[in-house]
Amino acid sequence: MNDKKFQGLTCPIPISEYPRILLAHGGGGRLMHQLIDKIFAAAFAGPALETTHDGAILKVDAPRLAFTTDSYVVDPIFFPGGDIGKLAVDGTVNDLAMCGARPKYLSAGFIIEEGFSMDSLWKIALSMKEAADQAKVSIVTGDTKVVEKGRGHGLFINTAGIGIIEHNLTIAPSSVQPGDAIIINGDIGRHGMAIMASREGLAFETTIESDCAPLAATVMMLLEKGINVHCLRDLTRGGLAASLVEIASTSKHHITIEESKILVCDQVRGACEILGFDPIYVANEGRMVIFVPKKDAGKVIDILHGKSHWPEAAIIGKVSDKGSGIVTMKSIIGAERIIDMLSGEQLPRIC
């Protein structure tokens, strides 16, 4: 298959023939093979892609592998700044990168609701290909199921990912040490508020786009430059707060951050103020926290500001020696408060 840009190409399955997914497209027969061939194989083309066999055979040369799985159920499926496909690829790539692994191969399983638009499926497949190319990974195997109308929400995607670990570090909460600096690669709250803006009943006009982005290249660069990375965590649901609380509780160290150092762009702030949201609990899809020894913090910031193109990267806190397993934040006016996880999602409030 050629590798020219697919954007702008029309859906290979003629819309007039099959504008929408039918149950038969998941039935194991000709229609399913046509779907896989014309949509997925065409979009994900590559030497390792195996669409006719039960699995892909891969040659992997590494003493350690990282392996991850994830499922994507985002609603709306197309949102400002991305779609479920891009999210699926970037999210899986990021999970591998947080282990300090170089992502290599992804699987993609699709659960499609009967009636889903064929054109939308094509666009999502193209989007996944573009995201995979950007992250330098291949989608090598997958699965397709179709469920009856009403039994799915348009489209769900499940992924698994394999990455190779080319270093000897243990990048995990257990490696976090008192004195470590905590660095974030940018501002927070974009993804969650971009999704909120598209929700019925809360509509507001904004140009906020999801921050959905792959983080693997940045992590690889830090490792190549010899940074002794202790821990990484991508900030997804539950926001910055959830990730820090998990790390503090697992590592049993005390994490302290400063509210004034955490960047929130104007529109995310405005949207959070209207709904009564705290940005530290809002979802992100292209942000991570990096724990490194204090002496490496300056170098990390230089790398992030420079070649990695994260101009808003900043040190937001540190690990103290109190050993309490909790997270505290110094508020804007200088008082400390404990940060805990929320029970569930943030709900727009009136009080």
Added chain:
Amino acid sequence: MKYIDEFRDPVAAARYVRQIARITTRNWTIMEVCGGQTHAILKSGIDQLLPKKVELLHGPGCPVCVTPVELVDMAVTISSRPNTIFCSFGDMLRVPGSSKDLLSVRAEGGDVRTVYAPTDTIKIAKENPEKEVVFFGIGFETTAPANASLVYQAKQLNIRNLSILMAQVLIPPAMEAILSGAENNVQGFLAAGHVCSVVGYDDYEKIVAEYKIPIVVTGFEPIDILQGIYMTIAQLEEGRAEVENQYRRAVRREGNLEAKKIISEVFTVIDRKWRGLGVIPKSGLALKDKYREFDAARRFRLEGLCADESTECISGLILKGKKKPFECSVFGTRCTPEHPLGATMVSSEGACAAYYRYRKTGPESLGDKMG
């Protein structure tokens, strides 16, 4: 953001904190009665910065928390009906009734939706003429004009499939109930600024005259609250008892006349039960006869529904400032934000929920907590 950032300035905050410390010579107990102020105080940590002589109490200022159990049960009953769309503010969805909350109803298939403005339900009602659309009308005086407008517009536009489940409460009667209680220890009040934006602050003059305590109308940003606390303590130290207005940029003595007009057009004052506090006379709003057809409790024949509150819950004592959350026998064990038993654990502004989240398990300060 203008009118927000400058009122969160750390330098001005530190200056106000210094002045408060300078004038405070004795122990003072001040209560605020607004969930928004509770939230602001705990989020910015103002309580950490005040001199130990100043005690801040969090009163019954959260309309979500004080909604009686039977009203939540009515909401659950209505939203469980077929062909019904139940709309509510987000923070009401997790409030438990006798057996379940609205989120559980949604999980079981009920059409329960979050709205930002009460008047958003008008569009929903127009788009779903074959369904009944019901709005959970909770709130203090601040929300009353929006809830009144919903009913007023529904009548003007002749929207027959829309109704409101009334849960409106008024703040000054609750303040009086606290002050008139036996062994009341509240010495000064921060009055809820946004309530006063709508209805003004004349109502507080008679409270001040009767109980001789200072009341300062206060805003919601850290600088507002610090200035409000300063003004209250200044009065207490000087032996004065007056109504003062800290939140002058948004509050006039007479309030918002247009808002008061629509409120008195649509609503009438009634006695109302508060979760944790019992019935407080003249503390609620009901629809006037002219608009009674839009009353959901009446439309769905649920008037007179009763429910019991948990016997273990001491939220009444907490709302009056008599006990602290950690003095409750089930705090943090059988009663948590995930399984709240009563008003003060139910929403994040409730004193118990806030104390749980900030790990206040005893009278020690946060500093002690962190070792």
Added chain:
Amino acid sequence: MCLAVPGKIVSIESDDALMRLGKVSFGGVLKEINLTLVPEAGIGNYVLVHAGFAISSVNEEEANQTFEYLRQIEELGNSEDKES
């Protein structure tokens, strides 16, 4: 109660017998808000918004008063310290 946020009116969308609607900007995020209760507020003015309604206009001079008050009490404090 209650969450009310200051925003700037950027346009008036409709103005009939039943209601006056406009777009209000909160740090660049625009929301359609009911302005019926603040007939005195127009484009460029700041209003406090709660549950989809502007409930009050925000007075800039009075806003500055909070900081003027701080300056005054500090001066008072300084002169008292000097006397003692």
